[in-house]
Amino acid sequence: MENNDFSQTTSEYGAEEIQVLEGLEAVRKRPGMYIGTTGPKGLHHLVYEIVDNSIDEALAGYCSQIIVEILPDNIIRVSDNGRGIPVGIQPKMGIPAVTVVFTVLHAGGKFGGGGYKVAGGLHGVGASVVNALSEWTEVEVYDGEQIYRQRFERGDIATELTVIGPTEKKGTIVTFKADPEIFTETTVYDYEVLATRLREQAFLNAGIRIRIKDLRDPENVQEDEFCYEGGVSSFVEYIHQIRGLDVIHPDIMRFTAKNEEDTASAEIAMQYNDSYNELVLSFANNIHTTDGGTHEEGFRKALTRVMNTYARKFNILKEGDKALSGEDVREGLTAVISVKLKDAQFESQTKGKLGNTSIRTLVDKMISEKLEQYLEENPATAKAIFEKAIAAAKAREAARKARELARRKTAMEGMGMPGKLSDCQSKNVDETEIYIVEGDSAGGSAKGGRDRRFQAILPLWGKMLNVEKARLDRVYGNDKLMPVITALGCGLGDEIDLSKLRYGKIIIMADADVDGSHIRTLMLTFFFRFMRPLIEEGHVYIAQPPLYRITKGKDTHYYAYSDEERDRIMAEIGGKYEVQRYKGLGEMDPQQLWETTMDPTTRIMLRVDMEDAAKADEIFTILMGDKVEPRREFIERNARYVQNLDI
Ligand code: TTJ
Secondary structure (H helix, E strand, C coil), X not given: CCCXXXXXXXXXXXXXXXXHHHHHXXXXXXXXXXXXXXXXXXXXXXXXXXXXXXXXHHHCCCCCEEEEEEEHHHEEEEEECCCCCCCCEECCCCEEHHHHHHHCCCCHHHHCCCCCCCCCCCCCCCHHHHHHCEEXXXXXXXXXXXXXXXXXXXXEEEEEEEEEEECCCEEEEEEEEECCCXXXXXXXXCHHHHHHHHHHHHHHCCCCEEEEEECCCCCCCEEEEECCCCCHHHHHHHHHHHHCCCECCCCCEEEEEECCCCCEEEEEEEEEECCCCCEEEEEECCEECCCCEHHHHHHHHHHHHHHHHHXXXXXXXXXXXXXCCHHHHHCCEEEEEEXXXXXXXXXXXXXXXXXXXXHXXXXXXXXXXXXXXXXXXXXXXXXXXXXXXXXXXXXXXXXXXXXXHHHHHHHHCCCCCCCCCECCCCCCCCCCEEEEEECHHHHHHHHHHCCCCCEEEEEECCCCCCHHHCCHHHHCCXXXXXXXXXXXXXXXXXXXXXXXXXXXXEEEECCCCHHHHHHHHHHHHHHHHHCHHHHHCCCEEEECCCCEEEEECCCEEEEECCHHHHHHHHHHXXXXXXXXXXXCHHHCXXXXXXXXXXXXXXXXXXXXCHHHHHHHHHHHHHHHCCCHHHHHHHHHHCCCCCCCCCC
């Protein structure tokens, strides 16, 4: 292996080099600013940042296959058969372009395909951030003539770009090992998490072939290949299949549009199933917009309008009939919306919400122009959809009556708050909290341990409603959910009013076991489906009770919230100690529950975001549905988490 021409460039990039190092030093100092978190999410995000570059190359039309490998020791390798990152000297910096890509902040996108056809990446920060946050990174470029290699360590150049041999192939291979100094929580990748995201990218970029291989355990190699010619339509088909949902018409509707300037495109696939739930997944530049935004708003509004216009025109709604509501026309709807645009504006910090107003117009116009025509040309599909929407409207009317009845009943019974509620003294929602607790004994401990000035306790009891099979009308009158609705005070469905919410924080507190996991999933699914603004506005939390109590000597004790923490504490304190595993909240006395789980100054709580809630909804659909196959598959794929799930 000989040295190449680039070794002499060292002396030429003095000033820039300093700037470069400062840039990547900033990334290492504040990784959260660039990848959101240094937890498992941030770790997996490194992989997406690298893969996005290959997807760009595929969208540009030069790459047909991307391979992601998890190697032993949690090393990641991403390979593509694109043109290869350019190795020529970049005039501005005086160093090879590939070196710029890995060492200069924000350089990544500059080399991507043109126009709006770009892969997203959560923050679009690219390869240099991955490099900065990796113990080491190696890049190999195959340009059809020679193989080039360069190595970096914690963002610094470790070896100059070197020719290591001849080749006839073209492509790029990037290998990196996440830095445990940065990712202190874990550097272990979750195969399912990576596979899910790569599958999603394959749906959103029709025709791209993406493979994933887990080679960490040679005895147990896992792999998948994703390639969907049908794009977003295949996505809708997959969702119905994986969730075990039965469709009510065989055809998947698919619409596309572009704006006049050709700076934005929209694509949507939709189909109805016989459930009562709506599932609209939206993406902007391949980023999952978990909080929706203008593309979703444009779609929802136009769908309601077109459906009503059509229903009036063809006398499906007679004179005097009330209009179909948005909820009516979305009952049982699965839709995937994908927009691609220049200069995407994201509203929230997590980039979960699209803000570009021009996209609202684009999507609205697309649905207006194409959906009505589709319905007219496909009368059997139209018939199935309208029957469903009309049934939903009738059920909504029944729900309204049930609600009135419930109201009158509580009015007659007096004050109206549930008998089991131990309310707090404060009425100031900026400080009030309600703990929704499963089980009477835990409820007792919580009641004894709370600070009654601002903490209310509501024990859950009664029969679990299978919300999977329930419309709003069944929720009213359910003895498990009604106390929750009454205590929160803000109503639900399309008449929800957060200004009436009685507690600023809604905290679900359940055991760390299978039953506890069931109740968390149920409550999150319920909030996601019927009180979604509660989650969107960040009011819902999951309490984190400790799993272990470690006692040393007479009165020194420690709490551990995970197995790792338990092991760490045991190693630290040494000598003789006793470990108690909490099987349920009920095993803690009020004082312990306060100290570990409820005291705002010391407790750990997880704030539930839309992604968490959507995940709960998916799990719920699969586990409560009546199809065996999706359930079996889910349990198999998630074996590590649901080992002792008794279903
Ligand atoms: C840019 O325009 C000229 C020809 O090459 C284009 C390019 O950079 N292609 C490219 C980059 N293909 N693959 C990459 C890439 C792949 C990985 C795995 C990681 C990175 C940072 C880039």
